[in-house]
Amino acid sequence: MKTLNITLAVLVLASSSAAYAAVDFASFDSNSDGVISMEEAKVNSQLVKIFKDLDTDGNGELSKDEFAKVQ
Numbered sequence: 274m275k276t277l278n279i280t281l282a283v284l285v286l287a288s289s290s291a292a293y294a295a296v297d298f299a300s301f302d303s304n305s306d307g308v309i310s311m312e313e314a315k316v317n318s319q320l321v322k323i324f325k326d327l328d329t330d331g332n333g334e335l336s337k338d339e340f341a342k343v344q
Contacts, residue, residue, distance in 0.1 A: 298340050308334035 301309045301316065311333065314320045320343070327339050 298337050301335075301340070308336055309340060310334055 298309070299305075301313050301320070303313050303316075309320075311321070311324060314324050314335070323343075324335065327335055327342055329339055330336075
């Protein structure tokens, strides 16, 4: 069920208007520190909704590998 929820959220994220402007990792990583913080994720409400599911190591940040699940 968790995988289905993530898949559906990813589809919504990819089709949202904000995703057109910021679909790649670098666009979300506004301070270029190599991770996406929750603060940076707030530019897209769908990313915020699935943030905890994508953050598989639970460190409060999305690495490039974790974010790659979206694409």
